Amino acid sequence: xxxxxxxxxxxxxxxxxxxxxxxxxxxxxxxxxxxPRHLFMDSGFLDHAYVDKAFPIAADQTISQPYTVAxxxxxxxxxxxxxxxxxxxxxxxxxxxxxxxGATVYSIERQNELFKKTxxxxxxxxxxxxKLIFGDGYKGHPEAAPYDGIIVTAGAPFVPKALLAxxxxxxxxxxxVGDDVQIMTVFTRTSATGFDKEEFGEFxxxxxxxxxx
Numbered sequence: 649x650x651x652x653x654x655x656x657x658x659x660x661x662x663x664x665x666x667x668x669x670x671x672x673x674x675x676x677x678x679x680x681x682x683x684p685r686h687l688f689m690d691s692g693f694l695d696h697a698y699v700d701k702a703f704p705i706a707a708d709q710t711i712s713q714p715y716t717v718a719x720x721x722x723x724x725x726x727x728x729x730x731x732x733x734x735x736x737x738x739x740x741x742x743x744x745x746x747x748x749x750g751a752t753v754y755s756i757e758r759q760n761e762l763f764k765k766t767x768x769x770x771x772x773x774x775x776x777x778x779k780l781i782f783g784d785g786y787k788g789h790p791e792a793a794p795y796d797g798i799i800v801t802a803g804a805p806f807v808p809k810a811l812l813a814x815x816x817x818x819x820x821x822x823x824x825v826g827d828d829v830q831i832m833t834v835f836t837r838t839s840a841t842g843f844d845k846e847e848f849g850e851f852x853x854x855x856x857x858x859x860x861x
Contacts, residue, residue, distance in 0.1 A: 649772065651684040658698035659685070665700050666718050673722040679748035680718060685711075687773065688739040702852075707759040709854055711739040712801060716851055721745055723822045723834050723848060724797045731778075731792065733814065735785035736801035736856065740766040744775045746799075753777040754792050756785045758857055785856060788814045795819060802856035803830040812843060824853050 663681045671677060686697035688711055696703055702713045721742070726732060728750030737743055737757035743766075746753045755777050757763040763782045770777065781789055785800070786808045793814035800811070800823040811821055815837040824830030832848040 649687060651687070655684060655686055655698075662698045662700065662714055666715055669700075669715050671715070671718045671722060673718075675749050676718050676721045676745070679721075679745045680714060682748055683741070683744050684773070685714070685741060688741045688744075688769075705739045705762070706765060707761045709738055709759060709762060711741055712853070716853075717742050717745060719832070719848070720799055720801070720822050721749070723832070724799055724820055726751055726797050730796035733789055733792070733795045733798045733811075734801065735788070735798065735811070737766050737780060738762060738801060740770045740775070742799070742801055743770065743777055744773065747775045747777065751796075754779050754781065754789050754795075756781045756783050756789060758782070758784060786810065790814060798822070800824065800856065801853070803827070803853035804856045807833070807835070812837070824851050827855075828852075 659681050663677050686694050689697050700714050702710045705711050730751045732746050732751045732753050734743055734753055734755040737755040743753055743755050760782060767780045788810045794816040795814055796816055796819050798811050798821045803824050805827055807825060815821055817837050819837055821835040823833055825833045829850050830853055832851050834846045836844045838844055
């Protein structure tokens, strides 16, 4: 569990790369600069930890490209103290970014192997989500709704109505929508029944799977 000066220097370079790609949110950049991403990856991939690419983790999943994590987090537009629902805990890296920014995080993972691994791992780094849930992300987590923001870290073939229903008015759902290639889509709840929709280009994610339980 070492975080050396070399790792810290590599993170500074990664932050510079993200800035060149258009990430401007200083709190997002500070979180990326702080979190030891190499510890979220298998040891064989340590050389790639601060390259702006996605890499494999357990259960045929990936740790998202740093730019994707930063862009989704920036689009979420959260402030410290916000209550966020994350769909797809994965390695826990995106969870850590949200926690580093002062959010209260509920996170759902449907791969039991990943769920168990990440639940053990995050507290070792000092990151403690409000709740990690093994379950179906399509259903969200209505027990703690409504949320100040919802972030989906897998490609959804359609937008789950349950997630829209669990947003506060004024809050955003950031979700990649599509099959092979996804369009990063942001829904902002404007009223009890109204939503604004914006699109932010193409991304590639592993699919969001349902009915695991």
